[in-house]
Amino acid sequence: MYFDNAEGPVFRPPSEADSLILRVTIGCSHNACTYCNMYRSVSFRMRPQEEIDAQLQQAQRYAAHIHRVFLGDGNALVLPMERLLAILAQIHALLPKVRRVSCYAGPKDMLRKTPEELISLRQAGLKLVYYGMESGDDAVLAHVNKGVTAAESIEAGQRIVAAGIKLSMMVILGLGGQEASARHARNTALAVSAIRPHMLSALTLMMYRGSELLEEFESGRFPILSPAGIMEELHLLLQDIELPPEHHCLFRSNHISNYINFAGTLPKDKERLLSESLAAKDKLALLKNWDPYNNVER
Incomplete structure (x- = not known):
């Protein structure tokens, strides 16, 4: 409405x-x-x-x-x-x-609010914050000009959770390109583990007209991941997320950008999601006609 x-x-x-x-x-x-x-x-x-x-x-x-x-x-x-x-x-x-x-909410604005102010906002009715952390890796965050370090990204998310506000967090598979893929996945998993969001969504990198990252891709300076590479990165991300057994984090990878949809609850469904992501990687590795421009806004 x-x-x-x-x-x-x-x-x-x-x-x-x-x-x-x-x-x-x-x-x-x-x-x-x-x-x-x-x-x-x-x-x-x-x-x-x-x-x-x-x-x-x-x-x-x-x-x-x-x-x-x-x-x-x-x-x-x-x-x-x-x-x-x-x-x-x-x-x-x-x-x-x-x-x-x-x-x-952007991380810099989350950090500008004191813990006490965030509690006041929750008491006044702010019940849920959507946070595009995107990556937990310093180099990736700097490359895409997010404006914060990994440590600051983590602190921002932790402040929301500590205030009793539900946190729905987004990360972007493929944001580190081919070169930084494994590091991006592992450090993002460490950040998720430290923040303990209530909801986690893994999107796949899309590049849009008017964005600097698309210019890097089209000039050959940013090789992107294949669909199988995205699944491998998702597998690494899920593998390294460590949450307490009693934690309940709804995990979704069902955005329009994603090649294959995944849904579950972490940590309860971690092993199933790991198995499904490996199977998806094998399936997508069979693609013969993948066009990198499928990830680009037409």
Whole structure:
């Protein structure tokens, strides 16, 4: 559900399909990751209160049917605390049926919030944060200009979990290319193990027009993984993730970018997922006509 005519594209996680999309910012405050072109067409701005009021006033007509709200765009936690708390209070006052508010969050914005501030946001109704960590490897993060180190990425995720906010984390298979594949997988697994997210999604690298990483690929400076190579990287990632037996992490690799879908719960289903990823690797190794441009936006 969406009540807005502001500039720029609108993105939301697949699981927020039935949510009210409340755009509290436009674009992404970082907007410099070399693999991403989601918000390249717009200039980042924090929206004035009257624009947020207008969205909520329209949504209020459907208040009885709105149970979830997703705060857009790319990283709502960039807003100052007083504004976030006021928006959360406004949502619950005008839309009393809302049970969950969620948002995307960038690691730098997560780190700017103190542990106490994050707890306050959870108490005010922020129940779920979607975090594109992408990699736990310093060199890969630097190469794609994520803006943080692996240690900072881990601390950002840990702060969300420690505050009692559910964390849905995304990583990108193939982001290190051929050269860094094994290191990317192992260090990302170490980061996942340290953070202990509630949900983990493994996407496959897609390259988009207007992104610097596509330019690297087309100039021959970034050889990408074959489908079988992606499965090998997934196997390494799963193999090295170590979570306590009592932990319950929903794992999904079913994004439109993925060659083969996987689903399970970690650590309970780890051995099954390892077996399935090996079988998928063998199956995809038989492909005779794989075109690297299948991974490129047409």
